[in-house]
Amino acid sequence: MSLKSAFIEIIKRVAKFDKAYGIHNNGVDNNYPELVESRIANSVTALACKDTKASFLSGKGFGDDLNKLIVNKKKGTTLLQFTQDIADSIAEHNGVYIHANYNSLYEISTLQVLPFPDCRLSKEDDDKNVGKVLVCSDWKDSKLAKKARKVDFFNPKKKVVTSQVNTAGGIKKYNGQIFYWKAGKYIYPLSPIHPCLDDADSEKQAGVFKNTSLRKGFFGKTLFVTKPMVDPHLDKETQAKEIQEQKSEREAFRKTVKQFVGAENVDGVMHIELELESDKLEDEIFIKNIDANINDKLFAHTENSVSNNICISYRIPPMLIRPTDKSLFSSSGEAIREMKTFYQEQTSDERMMVEEIVRKLMALHADKPEAELKLIPLIAQTNANVDQ
Numbered sequence: 001m002s003l004k005s006a007f008i009e010i011i012k013r014v015a016k017f018d019k020a021y022g023i024h025n026n027g028v029d030n031n032y033p034e035l036v037e038s039r040i041a042n043s044v045t046a047l048a049c050k051d052t053k054a055s056f057l058s059g060k061g062f063g064d065d066l067n068k069l070i071v072n073k074k075k076g077t078t079l080l081q082f083t084q085d086i087a088d089s090i091a092e093h094n095g096v097y098i099h100a101n102y103n104s105l106y107e108i109s110t111l112q113v114l115p116f117p118d119c120r121l122s123k124e125d126d127d128k129n130v131g132k133v134l135v136c137s138d139w140k141d142s143k144l145a146k147k148a149r150k151v152d153f154f155n156p157k158k159k160v161v162t163s164q165v166n167t168a169g170g171i172k173k174y175n176g177q178i179f180y181w182k183a184g185k186y187i188y189p190l191s192p193i194h195p196c197l198d199d200a201d202s203e204k205q206a207g208v209f210k211n212t213s214l215r216k217g218f219f220g221k222t223l224f225v226t227k228p229m230v231d232p233h234l235d236k237e238t239q240a241k242e243i244q245e246q247k248s249e250r251e252a253f254r255k256t257v258k259q260f261v262g263a264e265n266v267d268g269v270m271h272i273e274l275e276l277e278s279d280k281l282e283d284e285i286f287i288k289n290i291d292a293n294i295n296d297k298l299f300a301h302t303e304n305s306v307s308n309n310i311c312i313s314y315r316i317p318p319m320l321i322r323p324t325d326k327s328l329f330s331s332s333g334e335a336i337r338e339m340k341t342f343y344q345e346q347t348s349d350e351r352m353m354v355e356e357i358v359r360k361l362m363a364l365h366a367d368k369p370e371a372e373l374k375l376i377p378l379i380a381q382t383n384a385n386v387d388q
Contacts, residue, residue: 095182
């Protein structure tokens with residue numbers, strides 16, 4: 001693929017159809033979800049933003065009793081865990097794939113959120129409807145990709161499920177359906193961190209640089225300078241014996257030095273031998289501490305900049321992720337509460353979507369709850385908030 005066509009594909013978010021695997025690629029190299037997860041996992045700010053958003057989307061679940069309801073008996077998944085899995089996928093990818101299995105009564109028997117990078121959409125039919133979702137644990141492995149599991153797209157109508165079960169050869173051979181929700185107008189969604197993928201990588205690289213500097217830079221080194229302990233001018237007859245004795249003395253000296261500085265500082269000791277013309281001991285051996293050459297402020301601006309960009313991408317107040325103002329932690333904590341309330345309002349639409357997804361699927365579940373499912377926000381709404 002040319003650079004120009006790759007650039008156009010990124011801008012237009014075109015999901016090209018791969019005839020070999022029968023899927024729409026997600027990303028130029030079909031690795032966009034993997035790239036997103038890698039960048040988020042390796043960025044302190046991005047990971048904190050993703051986890052924070054997921055918490056606000058799932059809130060406190062649906063209450064103690066409903067939260068304990070089992071939605072997948074095989075895995076022991078509770079309704080709360082299921083809701084949190086949905087929120088986590090949306091916070092990371094702006095989309096979610098949910099596998100639903102059916103029982104002999106054509107009721108949903110199990111629900112499970114699938115890893116987003118594992119799923120790809122098949123080609124649409126003439127009515128622009130997706131027929132299958134293909135699932136593979138590693139799309140880079142051509143052997144696995146060609147054997148990807150094909151699962152019917154979600155359609156809970158009894159006549160549709162009945163037809164699919166019959167085609168599969170019975171309910172025991174039927175592998176269920178996959179529910180797919182995504183934000184945006186594209187076939188696959190753009191991650192919340194999409195505008196800041198490079199910023200997330202920059203934050204990681206800044207950390208790598210500092211770590212490398214600490215490991216390999218002049219950090220707290222102690223330099224011992226002495227006159228040469230092995231005489232290079234010895235004649236041939238005495239050289240072998242004398243040089244061995246002098247080497248032993250040198251080794252004994254270095255061991256003494258290491259004992260002197262302590263076991264924790266052994267790696268920070270350097271011994272250099274130089275020609276020194278003096279009879280005074282203080283002129284023939286001296287100790288020098290080498291200052292650290294690490295500039296911890298070198299990337300300070302970059303780290304603050306990229307961190308703020310990532311927070312903005314997630315619509316999270318930066319101070320909620322990286323609080324630096326001590327006044328925020330005053331006894332009242334009012335500023336923190338206001339920021340949390342603000343972010344709860346920012347995520348209200350997506351939280352309602354999580355609630356709607358759970359309601360829709362649980363209404364078809366064999367163990368559907370009698371009580372109405374309504375998500376409880378993470379931050380309790382006060383009367384003052386309501387009045388405003």
